[in-house]
Amino acid sequence: MILLAAAAALLGGCARNGDFDETGGIRLTRSACPAVAIPAFTGDVTSFDPPQSREARAIDVVATITNLRNTCNSATDPMTVTATFEVQARRAAAGPAREVVLPYFATVMRGGTQIVSKQVGRIAVRFADGQLRASAPGQASATVSLAAATLPADVQATLSRKRKAGDEDAAVDPMTDPAVRAAVQKASFELLVGFQLTQDQLAYNATR
Numbered sequence: 001m002i003l004l005a006a007a008a009a010l011l012g013g014c015a016r017n018g019d020f021d022e023t024g025g026i027r028l029t030r031s032a033c034p035a036v037a038i039p040a041f042t043g044d045v046t047s048f049d050p051p052q053s054r055e056a057r058a059i060d061v062v063a064t065i066t067n068l069r070n071t072c073n074s075a076t077d078p079m080t081v082t083a084t085f086e087v088q089a090r091r092a093a094a095g096p097a098r099e100v101v102l103p104y105f106a107t108v109m110r111g112g113t114q115i116v117s118k119q120v121g122r123i124a125v126r127f128a129d130g131q132l133r134a135s136a137p138g139q140a141s142a143t144v145s146l147a148a149a150t151l152p153a154d155v156q157a158t159l160s161r162k163r164k165a166g167d168e169d170a171a172v173d174p175m176t177d178p179a180v181r182a183a184v185q186k187a188s189f190e191l192l193v194g195f196q197l198t199q200d201q202l203a204y205n206a207t208r
Helices: 153-160 178-186 199-207
Strands: 014-020 026-030 035-037 044-048 059-073 079-091 098-110 114-127 133-144 189-195
Touching (some): 035 059, 059 189, 079 098, 098 133, 133 189, 153 178
Parallel strands (some): 035 189
Antiparallel strands (some): 059 079, 079 133
């Protein structure tokens, strides 16, 4: 499911800035820390009453993952990356106090295709008596090998080499080199967070 839904950026974990260096080029910096993202179609979940119905009038609760942020400690090996987020939920009708428990996943991906690890947790959203809306904070953590997320020295040198106007390859993007591109992809990690959906729930999100 995640392999189909996630559109992992090839430069995941890279941070760019627009500072110009003394040669007139643009400086590119890369962090070994994994990027954090919500895979397509997994950022919200809808429950129905009755469960088998998919009519709008049968919608019971809709929940969404929002405010996703991450912190990363790249001073240790393995690195620890922590994602914090908020689940916001709305029920169709006000009623007595109620708790809704929602499963979610935290998956570490490498190069956009390889699942390194996956954990499934549960978050409880509590509706107060008579309230339509509720929210709850969530958190997911993972570890990533610093060595695996670090580019080889020769690739780093290629990416960071200063190019002056007039040089033969001054206008050539080093990422067009298949070997450089493959090395960057191999060293790029993501922590993906989303609701742990059933096939029916995923299909509903993808086709609604």
